[in-house]
Amino acid sequence: MFFPEGQIRVHLYGQPCSMKNSYDGLYALTRHRLGQDPLSGELFVFINRRATQMKVLYFDRSGFCVWSKRLEAGRFISDWREVRNRQMDWTGLKMLLEGIEPGRRKRRYRHVQNSAENTGLNEAPAVKSQHAKRGSDMSAEYR
Numbered sequence: 252m253f254f255p256e257g258q259i260r261v262h263l264y265g266q267p268c269s270m271k272n273s274y275d276g277l278y279a280l281t282r283h284r285l286g287q288d289p290l291s292g293e294l295f296v297f298i299n300r301r302a303t304q305m306k307v308l309y310f311d312r313s314g315f316c317v318w319s320k321r322l323e324a325g326r327f328i329s330d331w332r333e334v335r336n337r338q339m340d341w342t343g344l345k346m347l348l349e350g351i352e353p354g355r356r357k358r359r360y361r362h363v364q365n366s367a368e369n370t371g372l373n374e375a376p377a378v379k380s381q382h383a384k385r386g387s388d389m390s391a392e393y394r
Contacts, residue, residue: 260293261344265336267300272350274315278306285336290316296344302326306347 262285272280277297281289289295295308305327307318310320328334328345339347 258343261296261339261341262287262293263296263334263337263339264298265334267331268297270299270304270306272297272306274308274317276376277306277317278315282310294344302328302331320348326351
């Protein structure tokens with residue numbers, strides 16, 4: 252399954268799909284539910300309810316191909332309520348395969364500011380003395 256990076260369109264079916272569907276079932280979903288032509292050569296992505304399996308249907312000039320992937324751990328999609336039928340590019344599909352949901356942005360970390368900066372009070376020495384006291388108690392404990 253090698254496609255030029257920017258030239259292929261990918262359609263994600265925005266509802267859980269039975270993984271029992273094969274060529275004909277996925278063709279029917281593409282034609283009737285997505286309203287797309289399965290013979291167009293574009294990719295059509297279907298994911299099961301638990302979001303642990305994915306099937307991709309596409310036509311390659313001589314017939315239909317179904318590519319599938321099953322995860323041993325993790326999920327492709329974290330919440331079905333936020334998923335809709337949508338079109339994405341090849342990069343979006345690669346991100347989805349790696350567990351990165353396109354369109355969903357989360358910060359990897361949150362920068363916590365010092366409370367002294369927020370309130371204008373200088374509370375840092377009190378915190379420092381508590382840590383120093385706790386450290387001396389622990390060192391006495393291990394002697």
